[in-house]
Amino acid sequence: MIYLASPYSHPDGNVRQQRFEATCRVAAGMIRAGHSVLSPIAHSVPICSHGNLPEDWAFWEAVDRELLSKCDRMVVLALSDWHESRGVRAEIDIARELSMPISLAWETSWVDPVQAYQDAERLTLLTGRQPAEETPGLCRA
Helix, strand or coil: CEEEECCCCCCCHHHHHHHHHHHHHHHHHHHHCCCCEECHHHHHHHHHHHHCCCCCHHHHHHHHHHHHHCCCEEEEECCCCHHHCHHHHHHHHHHHHCCCCEEEECHHHHHCHHHHHHHHHHHHHHHCCCCCCCCCCCEEC
């Protein structure tokens, strides 16, 4: 199962909503492509709003750690400022502790398969590494 990590926290509620919706779109695209996907953002945001729970990493860390332990790889959704997200950085650290493969995907990769290959080329230019996955939208980070 794929653990879909994505940034969420932001002082602007509109940005949080956009990140939530983008994460749900990507999760849906991955599921449509035949993958089993677990997205803590798609899972927890509605629970927070209906259960009056905090949305911060400190509250969700133990839950996310348990969810990660049930997955066999991680895909990080490269939304704006993803690399600055405290939660995403912590999830990556946990995935590394679990020796889990970590891949990077852009939202367009799951909406437009042609874009996936352009994104793979962009990742290669940024990292100097060739993508290791055959699935459109998945590029080893």
